[in-house]
Amino acid sequence: MSSPDQNSSDSNVAVTAESPGGEDARSRILAAAGPVFARSGFDRATVREICGEANVNVASVGYYFGDKMGLYREVIRQVHERKERLFPTPGESKTDAAELLHSVIRTLLSRIFAGDSSGWESQLMMREMMQPTAIFAELVQESFRPLFVRLVETFRRLVTVEVSEHELEQFAFSVVGQCVYYRIGSGVIQILVPEPSRQKHYDIDSLSRHVTGIMLAAAESGRGLQYKHALRVNPSNLTPFNTLPE
Amino acid sequence: MSSPDQNSSDSNVAVTAESPGGEDARSRILAAAGPVFARSGFDRATVREICGEANVNVASVGYYFGDKMGLYREVIRQVHERKERLFPTPGESKTDAAELLHSVIRTLLSRIFAGDSSGWESQLMMREMMQPTAIFAELVQESFRPLFVRLVETFRRLVTVEVSEHELEQFAFSVVGQCVYYRIGSGVIQILVPEPSRQKHYDIDSLSRHVTGIMLAAAESGRGLQYKHALRVNPSNLTPFNTLPE
DNA sequence: AAACCATTCAAACGCCTGTTTAAAACAGAT
DNA sequence: ATCTGTTTTAAACAGGCGTTTGAATGGTTT
Numbered sequence: 001m002s003s004p005d006q007n008s009s010d011s012n013v014a015v016t017a018e019s020p021g022g023e024d025a026r027s028r029i030l031a032a033a034g035p036v037f038a039r040s041g042f043d044r045a046t047v048r049e050i051c052g053e054a055n056v057n058v059a060s061v062g063y064y065f066g067d068k069m070g071l072y073r074e075v076i077r078q079v080h081e082r083k084e085r086l087f088p089t090p091g092e093s094k095t096d097a098a099e100l101l102h103s104v105i106r107t108l109l110s111r112i113f114a115g116d117s118s119g120w121e122s123q124l125m126m127r128e129m130m131q132p133t134a135i136f137a138e139l140v141q142e143s144f145r146p147l148f149v150r151l152v153e154t155f156r157r158l159v160t161v162e163v164s165e166h167e168l169e170q171f172a173f174s175v176v177g178q179c180v181y182y183r184i185g186s187g188v189i190q191i192l193v194p195e196p197s198r199q200k201h202y203d204i205d206s207l208s209r210h211v212t213g214i215m216l217a218a219a220e221s222g223r224g225l226q227y228k229h230a231l232r233v234n235p236s237n238l239t240p241f242n243t244l245p246e
Numbered sequence: 247m248s249s250p251d252q253n254s255s256d257s258n259v260a261v262t263a264e265s266p267g268g269e270d271a272r273s274r275i276l277a278a279a280g281p282v283f284a285r286s287g288f289d290r291a292t293v294r295e296i297c298g299e300a301n302v303n304v305a306s307v308g309y310y311f312g313d314k315m316g317l318y319r320e321v322i323r324q325v326h327e328r329k330e331r332l333f334p335t336p337g338e339s340k341t342d343a344a345e346l347l348h349s350v351i352r353t354l355l356s357r358i359f360a361g362d363s364s365g366w367e368s369q370l371m372m373r374e375m376m377q378p379t380a381i382f383a384e385l386v387q388e389s390f391r392p393l394f395v396r397l398v399e400t401f402r403r404l405v406t407v408e409v410s411e412h413e414l415e416q417f418a419f420s421v422v423g424q425c426v427y428y429r430i431g432s433g434v435i436q437i438l439v440p441e442p443s444r445q446k447h448y449d450i451d452s453l454s455r456h457v458t459g460i461m462l463a464a465a466e467s468g469r470g471l472q473y474k475h476a477l478r479v480n481p482s483n484l485t486p487f488n489t490l491p492e
Numbered sequence: 493a494a495a496c497c498a499t500t501c502a503a504a505c506g507c508c509t510g511t512t513t514a515a516a517a518c519a520g521a522t
Numbered sequence: 523a524t525c526t527g528t529t530t531t532a533a534a535c536a537g538g539c540g541t542t543t544g545a546a547t548g549g550t551t552t
Contacts, residue, residue: 025499041377043290047540057501062541130372131287132433140437148438166447169439170456177427178420184430185422187378191386192394193415201412210416217467218460271529293510303531308511 026064028054033075038120041127042072073135076128079121080143083111089146097157098216104150105215106208108179113204122183148172158219171215178211272310274300279321284366287373288318319381322374325367326389329357335392343403344462350396351461352454354425359450368429394418404465417461424457 023031032054036045047068051058065071087110090103115121125143128136151172159168182189182202189198200206269277278300282291293314297304311317333356340346361367371389374382397418405414428435428448435444446452 041287041289043287046538048538057499058540059501059542060499063499068540126376126430129430129433130376136433137437140434144434145438166439166443167456169443170447170453171460173427173431173435174424174457174460176431177424179423180427180431181419181423184372184375185419185426187375187382188386188390189419191383192391193412197412197415201416207416210413211420214417214420214460214464217464221463221467292508294508304510305512305531306529309529314510 025054025056025060029056029061029064029071030075030078033071034079034124035116035118035120037072037075038118038123038127041131042068042133047071069134072133076124076135076139079124080139082115083121084143086114087111089150092150092153097154098212101151101154101158101215102208102212104147104154105175105179105212106204108147108176109182109204109208109211112179112183119183126180126184148176151175155215155219158216160220171219174218175211175215178214179207182207271300271302271306275302275307275310275317276321276324279317280325280370281362281364281366283318283321284364284369284373287377288314288379293317315380318379322370322381322385325370326385328361329367330389332360333357335396338396338399343400344458347397347400347404347461348454348458350393350400351421351425351457352450354393354422355428355450355454355457358425358429365429372426372430394422397421401461401465404462406466417465420464421457421461424460425453428453 029050033045033050036050036053039045040049047061048058050071051060054060061068061071065074087107090100090107092100112122113119125139128139152168155168155171159171189202193202275296279291279296282296282299285291286295293307294304296317297306300306307314307317311320333353336346336349336353338346340349358368359365371385374385398414401414401417405417435448439448
């Protein structure tokens with residue numbers, strides 16, 4: 001018995017009709033694993049539940065992916081691939097910078113919210129963000145950075161007064177933060193704003209226009225960095241977060 | 247043997263000097279549990295690790311808190327209490343609405359970043375946000391709502407043109423989102439912006455001025471909601487998030 | 493038919509978990 | 523010293539976990 005253990009799109013394996021659920025065992029495991037990992041997190045998820053949902057024996061995950069972590073890596077890889085294909089990072093071809101900004105924000109929100117109605121795909125990404133596993137750094141470089149630099153470039157074109165690089169980056173983070181929060185904080189929002197209003201005003205279209213409007217106003221006014229005021233600051237608490245908790 | 251099981255600030259128990267670490271066993275467990283829960287999450291955290299760090303027997307958590315979840319509830323309760331005491335929600339006494347906004351944002355960022363240098367307290371809150379346990383709803387009502395309504399009220403005073411209620415709420419979420427992201431996404435930021443710049447520009451003071459500036463510009467310009475443009479929208483993806491993943 | 497190989501399967505292994513138990517240690521009052 | 527109630531302890535319990543094993547299956551090739 002030899003384990004394939006690596007992904008191979010086309011091999012010599014005959015694709016015969018499988019018992020229940022169609023597809024081969026490997027694909028069924030992969031499909032079942034995503035939602036489970038997203039719902040329960042890597043630790044709380046059990047290979048028994050995944051295999052049960054995929055109608056395969058528990059030993060199959062060891063056979064096809066080496067171990068539980070191998071399966072997890074493959075799930076993350078596949079999600080990133082699908083997101084990039086469905087919502088590619090907008091090129092800088094657009095002449096109107098404002099329109100480009102809107103397009104980027106819309107792409108970001110789409111990546112965050114689109115997919116299976118349960119939203120397991122971005123739920124998974126958010127988890128990676130908060131509790132980085134070994135593949136986190138790689139994920140950031142390949143998935144987050146391109147959209148981030150596109151945001152920075154867009155703000156460079158938008159801003160009227162002269163600003164330094166770190167200010168442009170903070171503008172970009174302000175965009176990302178707002179968008180991400182509508183997923184992360186969806187539980188909070190559900191409690192804080194009642195149903196009818198939430199149903200009406202919290203779709204991708206409304207939100208992207210809202211965020212775009214805010215950032216355009218900030219960029220054009222040259223504010224966002226110049227707010228200084230006579231303020232009684234809370235002493236201490238000037239510590240930057242140069243160290244990650246873990 | 248009767249278990250106390252509930253918190254009682256002053257009881258008949260004599261406070262004698264304890265073996266190692268000072269304080270009584272209950273306090274030592276509580277102190278050790280916070281960082282462990284924050285670092286590992288409720289599930290991954292083990293009572294054996296907590297008790298080991300607190301130098302108490304594993305049975306003690308059952309004795310003092312009923313079970314692991316009882317200990318967790320008490321930890322959360324204590325964190326919320328401490329935050330509210332150290333950084334109380336600003337009253338609306340301030341005459342200048344802009345200054346009030348800055349004050350609220352500063353409070354929010356302080357609550358998020360202050361505390362133990364490891365930042366375990368807000369790490370715990372972020373976890374609760376993403377993976378709500380039974381005490382989540384209670385936490386939102388008592389801890390998040392007051393600051394949220396203060397934000398909405400502030401924007402109501404700030405905004406120049408007439409806006410509807412849901413737009414004010416979205417302004418508030420934009421603030422919260424930006425602030426929260428600097429904690430949630432700190433791992434991403436560490437990778438995307440190199441050390442010297444991060445050390446200089448990502449402290450509470452800089453960030454609060456940055457966020458305040460953006461939101462002031464947006465509120466005063468009346469933008470944030472009026473950005474409409476000839477745009478090729480990505481069809482579909484108009485689904486609001488009326489259902490939480492779990 | 494026989495040999496080969498990839499795949500599936502039920503069962504077991506070893507480990508770690510939260511929780512419970514009953515006895516021991518302790519402190520203070522009688 | 524004795525009793526009383528609280529706290530601490532080591533050990534065990536029952537269950538779930540990821541992973542491994544070795545045999546059974548089934549199709550393909552020799």
